[in-house]
Amino acid sequence: MAKRLDGKVALVTGGARGIGRSISSALAAEGAVVGVLDLREDLAQVAVDGILAAGGTAMAFGGDVAQRETFDKAVQALKQAHGRFDILVNNAIWVRYGPIAAITPEMLTRMVGTGFNSVVWGIQVGSEAMTEGGSIINIASAAAFVGVAEAMVYGGVKSGVLGLTRSSAVELGPRGIRVNAVCPGSVPTDGMKLNVDPDMMATRIARTPLGRLGEVEDIAQAALFLASSDSSWITGTSILVDGGATHAIR
Numbered sequence: 001m002a003k004r005l006d007g008k009v010a011l012v013t014g015g016a017r018g019i020g021r022s023i024s025s026a027l028a029a030e031g032a033v034v035g036v037l038d039l040r041e042d043l044a045q046v047a048v049d050g051i052l053a054a055g056g057t058a059m060a061f062g063g064d065v066a067q068r069e070t071f072d073k074a075v076q077a078l079k080q081a082h083g084r085f086d087i088l089v090n091n092a093i094w095v096r097y098g099p100i101a102a103i104t105p106e107m108l109t110r111m112v113g114t115g116f117n118s119v120v121w122g123i124q125v126g127s128e129a130m131t132e133g134g135s136i137i138n139i140a141s142a143a144a145f146v147g148v149a150e151a152m153v154y155g156g157v158k159s160g161v162l163g164l165t166r167s168s169a170v171e172l173g174p175r176g177i178r179v180n181a182v183c184p185g186s187v188p189t190d191g192m193k194l195n196v197d198p199d200m201m202a203t204r205i206a207r208t209p210l211g212r213l214g215e216v217e218d219i220a221q222a223a224l225f226l227a228s229s230d231s232s233w234i235t236g237t238s239i240l241v242d243g244g245a246t247h248a249i250r
């Protein structure tokens with residue numbers, strides 16, 4: 001039976017763990033060849049092994065997404081091996097919450113480098129390699145819409161990602177390349193657990209109309225929709241995947 005992404009070639013940044021790993025698996029399950037790119041190449045290889053074991057096709061890449069060359073190398077390698085490039089998911093980030101007074105130059109550089117600069121380089125390199133039908137999906141956050149205490153830089157970075165999404169969609173639309181964002185609510189990944197106090201989890205669930213935290217698959221299914229031609233007239237926008245929490249007053 002034909003799958004939604006048969007013949008497509010994709011790259012997922014931060015694809016070794018958490019939401020990125022789930023997106024990588026979902027794209028592969030729908031027939032895409034998936035490049036799994038992560039700072040932790042060892043874990044990217046574990047994710048690739050999982051995809052191969054499930055009958056999919058994937059390649060692991062190590063590298064820092066804050067550097068443009070990381071995208072150059074991965075996209076070139078995918079094109080060389082599979083002849084085309086169609087889908088980019090900008091998902092990787094390094095983030096630390098904390099009070100404004102505790103932000104250091106190193107933290108700021110790393111958060112902006114992984115969360116914002118990487119999206120610029122990904123869109124630049126990825127769109128250059130794509131032809132008509134290409135799709136770029138930026139993983140932003142509900143924190144792009146609401147203020148979150150002790151997450152000033154994160155909120156700024158993710159708001160910026162929505163700006164990159166809108167402007168690049170306008171520029172790339174005439175070439176048939178779409179750019180959209182997915183904005184997750186709270187999903188208990190390793191990254192989230194580092195930053196959100198366990199006591200806050202119950203409060204977040206209580207504020208969520210659908211009554212639970214997100215699962216990585218909830219986010220992956222939204223990314224899959226935006227990657228596929230099911231969303232062929234959608235560009236320059238974002239989908240909140242948050243159980244209704246962001247726009248609720250509870």
Ligand SMILES: NC(=O)c1ccc[n+]([C@@H]2O[C@H](COP(=O)([O-])OP(=O)(O)OC[C@H]3O[C@@H](n4cnc5c(N)ncnc54)[C@H](O)[C@@H]3O)[C@@H](O)[C@H]2O)c1
Pocket residue numbers: 013014015016017018019020037038039040063064065066090091092093094114139140141142143183184185186187188189190191192
């Ligand atoms: N988990 C949540 O609740 C939540 C909520 C809103 C938005 N998001 C967004 O979803 C995305 C994924 O979040 P997650 O919770 O799965 O994160 P995570 O921290 O669990 O995983 C991030 C992955 O990115 C990789 N990475 C970090 N720095 C890198 C670099 N410089 N180069 C390459 N790879 C690097 C890490 O090794 C890791 O595998 C992020 O963009 C995050 O902001 C997550």
